[in-house]
Amino acid sequence: MADYPKDDGIELSQLNVSNEGGAVAYVRGSSPNNKGETLNPRSLPDPLSRQVWIVPTDAHTAPIPLGDGYQPRFSPDDERLVWTNGQSVMSAHLTWANGKLRKVGTPTTLFTFTGSLSTPRFSPDGTRLAYQRGSAVEVYDLTTGSTWAVPHTGASDAAPSWSPDGHSLALRRTVSGQPWAIWLADLATQQTRQIWQADTGVGSTFYGLDQNTTFEAQPGDQLLWSANGQIAFAWERDGWRHLYTVPATGGSARLLTPGEGEVESAALTLDRTRLVYSTNIGDTGRRHLASVAFAGGAPTAVTGGRTSQWAPTPLADGTLAYVNASWSQPPSVTVRDARGATTTASLPQIPASFPGDKxxxxxxxxxxxxxxxxxxxxxxxxxxxxxxxxxxxxxxxxxxxxxxxxxxxxxxxxxxxxxxxxxxxxxxxxxxxxxxxxxxxxxxxxxxxxxxxxxxxxxxxxxxxxxxxxxxxxxxxxxxxxxxxxxxxxxxxxxxxxxxxxxxxxxxxxxxxxxxxxxxxxxxxxxxxxxxxxxxxxxxxxxxxxxxxxxxxxxxxxxxxxxxxxxxxxxxxxxxxxxxxxxxxxxxxxxxxxxxxxx
Missing domain, CATH: 3.40.50.1820 (Alpha/Beta hydrolase fold, catalytic domain)
Known part of the structure; x- marks a missing residue:
């Protein structure tokens, strides 16, 4: 894959893996400062701008530069990559054969915007793109080229998350002086309604999951949809950041992760029936993984011991990938199958000379x-x-x-x-x-x-x-x-x-x-x-x-x-x-x- 052997100080970040795993898009180069300068610690005479690259995962194909920009995202069918460049959302068509990336089309401008754009999210069918622009949530229709802004008079909207059928968007809404709330936007009728609001007092201010713990990736969703219309979210109602669910039809929130300690990050299983999360409940000074059903019931411990685990990534057939680290071994990727058997991934490699025993x-x-x-x-x-x-x-x-x-x-x-x-x-x-x-x-x-x-x-x-x-x-x-x-x-x-x-x-x-x-x-x-x-x-x-x-x-x-x-x-x-x-x-x-x- 991508190999940059020189100690040139050019940062790599915002990795995004295609849905079928055939390619990785990433950003090379830092964000500019207020003078428009990117970081250049080696004082290179021709410093690199912040650029989006893509590289196939099938072995030795060289990385392909797509142009200036950041926050690359693959469409659900992997046939399109979009990213942001200045005041434009760019797009490139991707051609595949037998699961391998064969061609990257010429980048074109998908649409332009004013202000700042963040958290782009494709609809499940790939025909629409939701994103946050300033204090508003908007939806761009790739078929018609039209944009719909979710009405938000006097409010600030954030964190759009698609329902599994693509008919609705859940979003977080904040109105000055009021507790934060979850709203639903219906794409067919373009109507919005509140489905839940936090209580006053502790938890009235949103304190979200840390869905980008490394600071180098792209943040994950804060509102997580189940297959049957439940929405999971983080709330500090009892003074701890726990996971709760509420029906998309509206209702009271139900606590999923009781105990003294907090949930730090969470991910959906592929069938959208369970949540796998990183927590310090039961072991305050470390992080371990646990799983809980959207339907409720007692959480199930997935990992434990004197090491720490984070970044749960559910895969097919009940397999789970995550990062494990101890006091003597640096972070490494572990894969756990549905029976609980674990193996260590081949990358990253820890040198045999690493002085863990010291x-x-x-x-x-x-x-x-x-x-x-x-x-x-x-x-x-x-x-x-x-x-x-x-x-x-x-x-x-x-x-x-x-x-x-x-x-x-x-x-x-x-x-x-x-x-x-x-x-x-x-x-x-x-x-x-x-x-x-x-x-x-x-x-x-x-x-x-x-x-x-x-x-x-x-x-x-x-x-x-x-x-x-x-x-x-x-x-x-x-x-x-x-x-x-x-x-x-x-x-x-x-x-x-x-x-x-x-x-x-x-x-x-x-x-x-x-x-x-x-x-x-x-x-x-x-x-x-x-x-x-x-x-x-x-x-x-x-x-x-x-x-x-x-x-x-x-x-x-x-x-x-x-x-x-x-x-x-x-x-x-x-x-x-x-x-x-x-x-x-x-x-x-x-x-x-x-x-x-x-x-």
């Missing part, structure tokens, strides 16, 4: 914050502790770490960083602080997070107390590091408590709070960011650097900027390696342990 299994822990609230985390205890310790707050903040490799690439890198620091004798506490996910509504929406209040910092200080109580931790040899929101917490921690944190490593953090309290930031700090960061303005790093140079001209401060790199600094392997190797060594070099293992 990694340690983190312990799931919880501990009180300084205000008594419960915080969570993963504890890395070295085989031979040397007294140093590290506090790691994840980014987000609407995220959570796992006691192993993660579904988000950057979080797997950060997990590896924690393993590396532990291999050098440091006890590492990865803190899942308030504001994060999978611990319920009250935890996720805790008051006072962010800004200068930073109530989540109480969880960090609770982690400090937790570590200080350990006999293998020297309280005078503690450090802190993090990425993004974690970088914000790291710099804030140094500003408020350089007496606790002797050194810090801040990757692409937000620094308003740290600048406000800059007089307290006396510990050594390494600051790293890409200068084409689309998540955190590069000015944040410059502001902190200027404040440090003004208030602490004799302090130890290292700043590194990566040209044309993004927020996570991972577009080239070399940038990724330099970032974490230099950051880890900066931390270790400032934690004075004479017996620490050397590289």
């Amino acid at each position: 990694l340690l299994e983190p312990k799931l822990v919880d501990f009180p914050a300084t205000d008594g609230q419960r915080a969570y985390g993963q504890l890395f205890v070295p085989k031979h502790p040397t007294g140093c310790s590290v506090i790691f707050p994840h980014g987000g903040p609407r995220r959570a770490m796992l006691p192993g490799f993660h579904y988000y690439d950057t979080y797997s890198v950060l997990y590896e960083m924690n393993q590396y620091l532990a291999s050098h004798g440091c006890v590492v506490l990865s803190v899942d602080y308030r504001g994060g996910i999978m611990h319920g509504y009250n935890f996720r929406t805790a008051p006072g997070t962010g800004g200068t209040s930073a109530s989540e910092y109480r969880d960090i200080l609770g982690g400090v107390d937790f570590l200080r109580a350990r006999s293998d931790v020297n309280p005078d040899e503690m450090s802190i590091y993090g990425l993004s929101w974690g970088g914000y917490i790291a710099s804030l921690g140094l500003a408020r408590n350089s007496d606790i944190f002797k050194v810090g490593f801040d990757i692409a953090g937000v620094h308003g709070a740290a600048v406000t309290e800059i007089d307290g930031l006396t510990s050594p700090l390494m600051l790293v960011q890409g200068d084409d960061d689309r998540n955190v303005d590069f000015q944040h790093g410059m502001d902190l650097a200027q404040a440090l140079q003004t208030h602490h001209p004799g302090g130890e401060f290292v700043q590194r900027a990566y040209a044309n790199e993004m927020h996570e600094i991972y577009l080239t392997y070399q940038d990724l390696l330099d970032t974490y190797n230099s950051g880890a060594q900066f931390l270790l070099d400032h934690l004075p342990q004479s017996d620490r293992p050397k590289n």
Whole structure:
């Protein structure tokens, strides 16, 4: 298939597999910034624009470029591929023979639009295309070339989802000041009606499934239709994100997934009678798969154990594909047949030299914050502790770490960083602080997070107390590091408590709070960011650097900027390696342990 051996930093994303599996469409190149520039970390003289490509899966055919654009989608019969390019929806005809892609037609403009277009969805018969444009849902008829906009006066519509017969669209509707609701649009009569609305209070604001956990794919549906006219959706009615169903004819919602814990993502079986979902119900710190019928009844566990599973993908004949990862093995695709027997797919290949036997299994822990609230985390205890310790707050903040490799690439890198620091004798506490996910509504929406209040910092200080109580931790040899929101917490921690944190490593953090309290930031700090960061303005790093140079001209401060790199600094392997190797060594070099293992 597609092979790009050079470390050129050109991103691949938005993979979309044809319905019969004969081809993969994808996007090569990043989205443009506000100046129209795509990411170009190698400073190539002729940088690539964001382009849609297609490649057959039958072996050695070279990828075929289709032109600028993004969000490619195959029609149900695989005879058409559509994608968005600027203010146009493009289309290319696909010719097949014996299940193999033989010809790709010349791309043409299907229709043009104003504003922004997202979540394109073909009708089951492939004759219509539903999508969200701005705050409206529209349907384009490929046969007549006409467009129908679902009436939405005073409302905001999103997430269109086709009924199995293609006669109706379910969509989410939000009206200011009212709880969110599910509406149905009849394509024949062009009439709409509300079939369900959330209660006031908890759950009145939509909190959807994470149907694009890797951030690199195209998001799946939020409203999932059964074969007999039930619609499944996520709702926080009881303070946890659970799956519910409601009849398309209207009625009360029925809970499908009870228990303390949340559903993170979900998929339909091919016969549309069951849902397979990823959840932490019953194992708070991990993800496992379970299945439940639209008709209700007790959910059935599909996976379990001390590893985590995600991205359930039902296949034919009761077969299920999913991703499995542990503390010692990176993510790999597993296929489970209808009898429960599992096999590991041939790709991706984990090299035989991968040092899984050198990694340690983190312990799931919880501990009180300084205000008594419960915080969570993963504890890395070295085989031979040397007294140093590290506090790691994840980014987000609407995220959570796992006691192993993660579904988000950057979080797997950060997990590896924690393993590396532990291999050098440091006890590492990865803190899942308030504001994060999978611990319920009250935890996720805790008051006072962010800004200068930073109530989540109480969880960090609770982690400090937790570590200080350990006999293998020297309280005078503690450090802190993090990425993004974690970088914000790291710099804030140094500003408020350089007496606790002797050194810090801040990757692409937000620094308003740290600048406000800059007089307290006396510990050594390494600051790293890409200068084409689309998540955190590069000015944040410059502001902190200027404040440090003004208030602490004799302090130890290292700043590194990566040209044309993004927020996570991972577009080239070399940038990724330099970032974490230099950051880890900066931390270790400032934690004075004479017996620490050397590289």
